[in-house]
Amino acid sequence: MELRHLRYFRTVATELHFGRAAEKLHIAQPPLSKQIQDLEAELGFELFTRTKRSVALTPAGQAFLIEVNQIFQQLDRSIDIGRKTSRGELGQISIGFVGSATYNILPVMLQQFRDRYPHVQIELHELTTDRQLIWLREGRIDLGLIRPPIIGLDFAHQVILQESLVVAVPIDHHLATLDTIELSSLATEPFILFPRELAPGLYDPIIAICQAAGFSPQVVQECIQMQTIVSLVSANMGVSILPSSIQEAQRQGVVYKPIRAQDSIVGKLATIAIVWRLNDRSPTMNRLLELTLENSKL
């Protein structure tokens, strides 16, 4: 059986006239009769009762017609789904992100993508940079928002955000009244930082600028979550240096101050990059990368 048989059947069933049906199908009447006969032979039951002067559907033909219409509906649906998937309008994508991406790039990226491609299922995983690279390799996520550097040759990446660092001090701290803070004035302050392994690409520059300012920070506490660091600063446990986007997360008892003369020595050191597997270009990923990279250029 081929779709041709079913197409012909549908036409004859609606026209109830082999001649007209053949005309509608742009074929001659005899081959149409032949095809319907072949179909009936294959099915093992009669579709039409022909009385040489009139054609009518048998009860089985009526029941079959209803079901055959479903086949064509399902066929249209199949093509539509395939086409949409090929365009990245339909599908799913699994995204990893570092906690600090929550304050800037991630919400913008998600909202834009959801607006443009509402039928794509997005799965989100908050993970550290190193876990993201592992998950990427294992195929558990398709994209990662990480803090460089990236180790491994099987990844492609693109920096999408560069931000400056700020100093976080408790609101009643003696430095809290200044507009900008000289790094050297933090030499004797207790520091709260994240463990180096978590984001060496962010940790190392922080240590480097401190040493350039003539001191090594005295780390009294390490925290995995940036939110926790901020909490501890507000609790007068010490000060910290963090990406400036942390200011988006409003928090009582903490003030953020720019580092003086940052542009020349310090620059925009906190970077976030988007990573994906080399040679993995699903349509959905392409659409998301397009949107994100296009955006990060602005």
Added chain:
Amino acid sequence: MELRHLRYFRTVATELHFGRAAEKLHIAQPPLSKQIQDLEAELGFELFTRTKRSVALTPAGQAFLIEVNQIFQQLDRSIDIGRKTSRGELGQISIGFVGSATYNILPVMLQQFRDRYPHVQIELHELTTDRQLIWLREGRIDLGLIRPPIIGLDFAHQVILQESLVVAVPIDHHLATLDTIELSSLATEPFILFPRELAPGLYDPIIAICQAAGFSPQVVQECIQMQTIVSLVSANMGVSILPSSIQEAQRQGVVYKPIRAQDSIVGKLATIAIVWRLNDRSPTMNRLLELTLENSKL
């Protein structure tokens, strides 16, 4: 597009190897490659990523595969439904019946049919004989259980039940003690009968046997429902002559007595026939007629 393309696609998608897929399909590899290419061209998107050494489904191909499997499922379903309908195992039938068929033929017929063909939808309509013939002609019912005679040449029918008549008398009536009743002893009794129009094929024989016994029954009350006649008899309103199957409907205050010497003069006068439209032989109807006629022969 033809089912061939989809069949080939499914095989390649499961084998992920054109050579093996071709073997499985009993065709050579080049035409298989060609057909898949044609399919992709028609769909407007790629189904496979071929890297000369390995074949993989694209995301669109994966999505399409799932949907295509649905097509084949729907195809199987269509054939199955058509086949079952052609055998009368699936479908619907609308049956009319006279109230008095409720006591004998109808319940047996329904139970047997339901047991054998549980997926056929049965619609039941209690109607008088004349209404049934009208509904039959209008296509509102497919079969009727009626009391002959049948007027109209466009019907086929078959008598399926012949039963004798019995006399219904109140339990405290002076005739209630006898084993059988002589019709002539009813000459002066008040009669309760149904209107002639309702079932002339039953009414006329009743009048005829009374007249053969030398009297015309004094009808004091007419009722459409046989149940009502029985009620009135039990209320001492009079006596009646009814088909013997009325005894199935147990009722306080009424006794039923055979008519004496019934075999010779009276015979089995109350008949029920099954009627259908000439040349209307749906599979469902054929199955029901088969069962019923086969049964009535016993």
Added chain:
DNA sequence: TAAAAATACTCCATAGGTATTTTAT
């Protein structure tokens, strides 16, 4: 008698086969 489906045949488009090339491992 006329309208419509079925038969009988003929033809050609295309599905499928064979031989070969290309390409990636």
Added chain:
DNA sequence: ATAAAATACCTATGGAGTATTTTTA
């Protein structure tokens, strides 16, 4: 070097066309 898909070209099945017959309203 080899496995596997693509390309090129050929063959032949069967879908479609034409002419005719059959059937019944």
